[in-house]
Structure formats: C-alpha cells, structure tokens
Amino acid sequence: MKTAWYNNDILPQEMIKAAKGITWGFKLENAPHFPVLQEAILACRDSETIIDIGCGAGEVGRVFNQFKYTGIDLNHIVENVAKKQNKDLTYLSFDAYESSFEFCKEYDIVLCNSFLSEIEFPTKILNKILTNAKKYVV
Numbered sequence: 134m135k136t137a138w139y140n141n142d143i144l145p146q147e148m149i150k151a152a153k154g155i156t157w158g159f160k161l162e163n164a165p166h167f168p169v170l171q172e173a174i175l176a177c178r179d180s181e182t183i184i185d186i187g188c189g190a191g192e193v194g195r196v197f198n199q200f201k202y203t204g205i206d207l208n209h210i211v212e213n214v215a216k217k218q219n220k221d222l223t224y225l226s227f228d229a230y231e232s233s234f235e236f237c238k239e240y241d242i243v244l245c246n247s248f249l250s251e252i253e254f255p256t257k258i259l260n261k262i263l264t265n266a267k268k269y270v271v
Contacts, residue, residue, distance in 0.1 A: 161192035170246060170271070171197075177269045180241035186229075186262070187248030191219035203240070229258050237265035244271050 161167060174183070174197055181201055185193045188204025188211075204215050208226035215224050225236070229252055237243045243266050249255040262270055 161196050173271045174242065174244070177242050177271070180269065182240045183242040183244055184237065184240040185244045185246065187245065187251065188215055188224065189247070191215040191222045191224065193244060193246060194222040195219050200242070205236070232261070234258075234261040234265045237262055238267050240267060242269045242271060243267075246271075 161170075164170075183193070183197065183200040183202055185191070185202065185204045186206075188194070188206045191202075191204045194200075194202035194204055203223045203225060204211070204219075205225045205227050206215060207228060211224045211226045215222070227236075229248075243262055245259075245262065249259055252258060
C-alpha cells in the first residue's frame with residue numbers, strides 16, 4: 134500500500150512549509166526528539182559520511198553539516214522539497230519498496246529519522262538496511 138508520501142499534489146508544498154516552521158512541521162533542531170537524535174549521531178565518532186533515508190527537506194544535512202551528507206527519498210520529494218529547501222546538499226532518488234539498500238554499504242551512518250514509521254512492512258525494510266549497513270544505523 135502506497136502512503137501519502139506518494140501524493141505529489143499535496144506533500145511537497147506541505148513539507149516545505151514544515152521545514153520552514155510555517156505549518157504542521159518543525160525545524161529539526163526544535164523537535165522534541167532532537168537531543169536524543171543528536172546524541173546518537175554524535176556517538177558515531179569515527180564517521181565521515183551519512184545517508185539520510187527518507188530525507189524530506191534535507192534538514193539533517195543542514196544541521197549535521199560536519200558529515201558528508203546524502204539525502205535519499207522519493208523522486209518527487211527530492212526534486213520538489215529537498216533541492217528547493219537545502220539546495221547545496223547531495224540527494225538521490227529511490228523507492229524503499231523497490232530498493233535492495235545496497236547503497237548503505239557506502240556510508241558510515243545510515244539514518245532512518247521518521248522513515249520506518251511511515252512505511253508499510255518496516256521490519257522487512259529494516260532488515261535490508263541492517264544487512265547492508267557498513268557501520269552504524271541510527
């Protein structure tokens with residue numbers, strides 16, 4: 134079952150508003166879970182690269198700019214949200230249901246911030262991530 138994330142008519146505009154703090158969303162550093170997320174990412178001390186699965190607006194790359202960042206999401210989110218909101222970052226397009234997640238082998242940190250909770254069959258997807266992760270999964 135494809136979720137609202139696949140709705141190109143609504144989602145990009147709402148995600149941009151959220152990243153700007155205008156509407157239902159928030160800036161990452163103001164999120165209630167940010168202190169825990171920050172602690173988990175910074176605990177991966179020997180890391181240089183991070184891939185943000187389900188990157189949305191690329192907020193992780195903006196906030197944690199000490200890492201070589203790659204955001205990855207559905208094509209319409211990358212093109213209509215991430216590249217508009219945080220245009221100087223690197224992004225790839227993918228569909229979690231069609232991916233082998235082999236790209237995880239290329240990154241020190243694989244981040245799933247607000248990703249697994251938004252998809253159908255999260256344990257199946259998590260297993261693919263864990264199978265391919267090089268070092269850390271946050």
